[in-house]
Amino acid sequence: MKNKAITDRNEDFAKWYTDVVKAAKLAEYSNVKGCIVFEPNGYALWEKMQSVLDKMFKQTGHQNVYMPLFIPESLLKKEGELIEGFAPECAWVTQGGKNNLEERMAVRPTSETLFSDYYSLKVKSYRDLPKLYNQWCNVVRWEKETRPFLRTREFLWQEGHTIHETEKEAIEETLRMLNIYKKFFEEYLAIPVITGRKTEKEKFAGAEFTYTVEALMYNGVALQSGTSHYFGQKFSKAYDIKFLNRNNEWEYVYQTSWGVTTRMIGGLIMVHSDENGLVLPPKIAPRQVVIVPIGNDENILNFANEILNKLNDADITAFIDNSEKSPGFKFAEYEVNGIPVRIEIGKRDYDNGIITFARRDTREKITEDINCDVVKVVKDLLNDIQNNLYNRALARRNELTYECKDLKEIEKIMNSKPGFVKAMWCGEEECELKMKEIRGTKSRCILENEKPIDDKCVVCGKPAKHLVVWGIQY
Amino acid sequence: MKNKAITDRNEDFAKWYTDVVKAAKLAEYSNVKGCIVFEPNGYALWEKMQSVLDKMFKQTGHQNVYMPLFIPESLLKKEGELIEGFAPECAWVTQGGKNNLEERMAVRPTSETLFSDYYSLKVKSYRDLPKLYNQWCNVVRWEKETRPFLRTREFLWQEGHTIHETEKEAIEETLRMLNIYKKFFEEYLAIPVITGRKTEKEKFAGAEFTYTVEALMYNGVALQSGTSHYFGQKFSKAYDIKFLNRNNEWEYVYQTSWGVTTRMIGGLIMVHSDENGLVLPPKIAPRQVVIVPIGNDENILNFANEILNKLNDADITAFIDNSEKSPGFKFAEYEVNGIPVRIEIGKRDYDNGIITFARRDTREKITEDINCDVVKVVKDLLNDIQNNLYNRALARRNELTYECKDLKEIEKIMNSKPGFVKAMWCGEEECELKMKEIRGTKSRCILENEKPIDDKCVVCGKPAKHLVVWGIQY
Numbered sequence: 001m002k003n004k005a006i007t008d009r010n011e012d013f014a015k016w017y018t019d020v021v022k023a024a025k026l027a028e029y030s031n032v033k034g035c036i037v038f039e040p041n042g043y044a045l046w047e048k049m050q051s052v053l054d055k056m057f058k059q060t061g062h063q064n065v066y067m068p069l070f071i072p073e074s075l076l077k078k079e080g081e082l083i084e085g086f087a088p089e090c091a092w093v094t095q096g097g098k099n100n101l102e103e104r105m106a107v108r109p110t111s112e113t114l115f116s117d118y119y120s121l122k123v124k125s126y127r128d129l130p131k132l133y134n135q136w137c138n139v140v141r142w143e144k145e146t147r148p149f150l151r152t153r154e155f156l157w158q159e160g161h162t163i164h165e166t167e168k169e170a171i172e173e174t175l176r177m178l179n180i181y182k183k184f185f186e187e188y189l190a191i192p193v194i195t196g197r198k199t200e201k202e203k204f205a206g207a208e209f210t211y212t213v214e215a216l217m218y219n220g221v222a223l224q225s226g227t228s229h230y231f232g233q234k235f236s237k238a239y240d241i242k243f244l245n246r247n248n249e250w251e252y253v254y255q256t257s258w259g260v261t262t263r264m265i266g267g268l269i270m271v272h273s274d275e276n277g278l279v280l281p282p283k284i285a286p287r288q289v290v291i292v293p294i295g296n297d298e299n300i301l302n303f304a305n306e307i308l309n310k311l312n313d314a315d316i317t318a319f320i321d322n323s324e325k326s327p328g329f330k331f332a333e334y335e336v337n338g339i340p341v342r343i344e345i346g347k348r349d350y351d352n353g354i355i356t357f358a359r360r361d362t363r364e365k366i367t368e369d370i371n372c373d374v375v376k377v378v379k380d381l382l383n384d385i386q387n388n389l390y391n392r393a394l395a396r397r398n399e400l401t402y403e404c405k406d407l408k409e410i411e412k413i414m415n416s417k418p419g420f421v422k423a424m425w426c427g428e429e430e431c432e433l434k435m436k437e438i439r440g441t442k443s444r445c446i447l448e449n450e451k452p453i454d455d456k457c458v459v460c461g462k463p464a465k466h467l468v469v470w471g472i473q474y
Numbered sequence: 475m476k477n478k479a480i481t482d483r484n485e486d487f488a489k490w491y492t493d494v495v496k497a498a499k500l501a502e503y504s505n506v507k508g509c510i511v512f513e514p515n516g517y518a519l520w521e522k523m524q525s526v527l528d529k530m531f532k533q534t535g536h537q538n539v540y541m542p543l544f545i546p547e548s549l550l551k552k553e554g555e556l557i558e559g560f561a562p563e564c565a566w567v568t569q570g571g572k573n574n575l576e577e578r579m580a581v582r583p584t585s586e587t588l589f590s591d592y593y594s595l596k597v598k599s600y601r602d603l604p605k606l607y608n609q610w611c612n613v614v615r616w617e618k619e620t621r622p623f624l625r626t627r628e629f630l631w632q633e634g635h636t637i638h639e640t641e642k643e644a645i646e647e648t649l650r651m652l653n654i655y656k657k658f659f660e661e662y663l664a665i666p667v668i669t670g671r672k673t674e675k676e677k678f679a680g681a682e683f684t685y686t687v688e689a690l691m692y693n694g695v696a697l698q699s700g701t702s703h704y705f706g707q708k709f710s711k712a713y714d715i716k717f718l719n720r721n722n723e724w725e726y727v728y729q730t731s732w733g734v735t736t737r738m739i740g741g742l743i744m745v746h747s748d749e750n751g752l753v754l755p756p757k758i759a760p761r762q763v764v765i766v767p768i769g770n771d772e773n774i775l776n777f778a779n780e781i782l783n784k785l786n787d788a789d790i791t792a793f794i795d796n797s798e799k800s801p802g803f804k805f806a807e808y809e810v811n812g813i814p815v816r817i818e819i820g821k822r823d824y825d826n827g828i829i830t831f832a833r834r835d836t837r838e839k840i841t842e843d844i845n846c847d848v849v850k851v852v853k854d855l856l857n858d859i860q861n862n863l864y865n866r867a868l869a870r871r872n873e874l875t876y877e878c879k880d881l882k883e884i885e886k887i888m889n890s891k892p893g894f895v896k897a898m899w900c901g902e903e904e905c906e907l908k909m910k911e912i913r914g915t916k917s918r919c920i921l922e923n924e925k926p927i928d929d930k931c932v933v934c935g936k937p938a939k940h941l942v943v944w945g946i947q948y
């Protein structure tokens with residue numbers, strides 16, 4: 001039994017993806033080019049991601065703030081590399097009311113400039129440091145090609161912007177947030193990730209260095225899923241964020257920024273979902289259990305409500321569907337929506353003292369005695385699903401991770417069964433550009449803590465400097 | 475003892491207001507004209523408001539979604555009254571990347587058009603109704619004069635947009651949400667409000683009618699604090715939102731929208747705060763209790779931590795400040811920040827078996843035995859503060875609410891001790907414009923359920939149609 005509204009993912013992955021987005025009612029195209037409507041199911045996922053991450057941020061001492069949507073061009077231009085990187089993809093406001101503005105304003109593509117401007121007014125002494133601020137907001141980048149969640153002109157994200165007294169503290173912060181992202185991806189989204197440093201060519205405009213979280217999709221394509229940047233004093237010098245240090249001397253602050261976006265929803269789909277629609281890890285599913293009583297028997301309805309209360313009391317988000325739709329319709333609907341566990345209570349089963357649990361990840365059905373400890377059964381199932389999804393994704397990623405010492409081999413892999421390719425690199429941009437000729441393969445990140453697999457660059461054969469993960473990207 | 479950074483509110487209310495905003499670190503002016511930076515204390519207030527309201531919305535069946543930030547001009551223009559109302563205050567994006575756009579786009583001033591466009595694609599049958607959607611987002615209106623929280627070019631809000639099968643259901647929804655706002659203002663913000671219908675002149679562009687929540691500030695100026703609109707079929711006809719009804723005939727949906735904004739933060743300040751800074755009702759205070767151990771005695775620190783744990787376990791948000799700053803500095807700081815209760819633990823008091831509770835609303839100090847039930851004492855205090863703030867605000871509003879049958883009297887009131895003036899009105903716009911000549915006095919709302927106080931219009935003397943509340947407004 002396959003959901004007919006959904007294309008086979010092995011046949012046409014791109015079509016499969018948009019089919020799942022539509023069938024699970026996550027998002028809809030809008031009449032605003034390149035922008036999507038987040039429908040209730042899609043937005044609920046984002047809210048859940050926000051609530052988990054926000055808690056992690058606050059537990060590590062961060063505070064939320066909100067900066068303006070607009071950036072006057074002169075303010076944006078103060079840091080040269082940033083404007084160079086972002087100017088080609090800014091949306092510009094040039095009119096306010098009936099008047100043309102004296103100076104055009106960018107709709108924020110990212111807010112380093114606004115945070116820096118604010119910090120420059122507020123910070124006077126080392127006693128004012130660190131400032132650990134974050135904001136949840138919308139940003140706009142004028143992309144040419146768009147795809148729901150993965151790349152849209154407007155998207156939602158969080159951007160942390162912190163300033164510190166010392167380089168050491170700022171670098172620690174950069175890595176702390178990278179690790180929080182890694183933890184979030186692995187423990188909540190059940191997505192194994194590789195973390196490492198971006199090459200000079202791939203780093204964020206204006207950063208000293210960029211750390212990245214890279215995930216591999218079902219089809220072997222890589223998704224840059226989160227980044228954490230160390231700015232050193234680049235912005236603090238451009239925006240004049242100075243403080244009197246402990247030696248009573250003026251010094252520029254050391255700065256970081258880090259962000260993840262609604263793109264994570266796209267990654268979640270492309271790692272776990274299948275031909276029957278969305279599959280969600282229980283720890284991130286807005287609704288974890290649906291209870292479907294079959295028929296209108298009052299005893300069954302009462303029993304269903306009893307289960308509901310038990311589950312809700314145990315902090316499991318469950319709901320009942322006793323609408324008039326057919327059981328088959330409901331089963332398909334909640335499968336497509338990715339509800340991790342479905343509890344079916346049929347008349348005959350009920351009379352025989354049995355209830356059925358259907359798990360979304362494997363689509364197995366398990367029957368249990370009607371007097372079983374429902375909360376325990378469900379908790380175990382949810383745990384099991386969470387682990388199974390992670391392990392399945394990890395096994396697939398391992399299968400699609402290659403070590404290569406030969407360019408021809410990389411070419412062969414990327415043209416047949418692409419994935420993460422680990423290979424040595426000399427550090428020259430020329431070799432990165434050569435690699436790009438292979439179906440757009442790019443460096444994902446430098447693995448700083450892994451042993452070299454060879455002593456020469458896989459492209460030019462000169463002495464290698466770094467072990468790099470390469471991949472085709474979204 | 476008065477906080478020197480804060481102007482006397484009876485001397486210069488406007489200055490007092492911005493002093494409080496700054497001293498309590500709620501917001502800062504930004505280098506983007508008319509936009510503010512929400513600092514951690516200000517944004518935490520908004521988060522708290524969001525969490526309470528969002529729960530109320532979800533409990534009444536609403537779901538969150540997210541629509542695009544931009545509205546193409548042609549889409550905005552479909553409903554004539556709306557564009558007429560909002561065109562003069564839209565910010566327009568005319569360039570994307572390096573290109574001029576073929577059609578300029580407004581940064582959303584409100585999203586009726588986008589919701590309507592979306593609904594027109596999605597709704598086919600009465601079975602698809604109602605749709606009860608809400609979004610939390612930023613909006614932009616190109617105001618000329620701005621003031622932190624009260625009127626800014628960009629602000630944050632929620633906008634609910636619902637569609638229904640029948641007029642009756644839609645009107646019920648309009649009133650349901652009005653009452654949710656009233657409940658929120660009175661029970662959480664401790665602000666008594668008047669609710670009623672706006673006059674034709676003052677209603678929302680495109681609405682059949684608008685209900686409003688009106689609050690009175692300390693200085694007797696009115697603040698429109700939330701609105702709930704009934705659109706009938708105006709938008710559904712303009713945007714073609716049709717459904718097959720139960721008689722299998724095509725019918726246009728009945729629509730509502732409703733919203734509250736970060737302006738509420740301004741209202742909160744102007745109702746409760748005083749010469750020592752912010753005063754917050756405990757139910758909306760992001761931090762309810764600060765514990766200040768005085769000195770470095772280990773027993774005292776342990777005791778402070780013991781209290782902290784007890785309070786946090788009882789779901790009271792408490793924190794300890796054992797930094798090196800002086801007690802006096804800390805007391806002033808937490809007063810200015812509006813922390814409802816401060817617990818002081820001094821060495822001598824501790825040795826004498828006493829702890830001190832200071833309440834922010836009255837600035838009274840209460841001593842209790844060191845072995846008292848701290849949770850109970852604090853809970854009672856928080857309750858008492860919440861009630862006291864409401865009653866104080868209510869008493870002030872009652873004192874500043876007048877019934878008038880004579881225009882001269884209204885003039886006298888508005889020029890000496892302004893407030894809410896109840897007076898009869900014939901229903902003609904001409905009389906509203908006459909009233910406006912008195913220091914800009916405007917109708918706040920029509921009181922539909924109160925008894926008339928006279929039979930003739932207070933302005934023209936012709937037969938009166940409505941009892942109206944009038945006031946000077948922000």
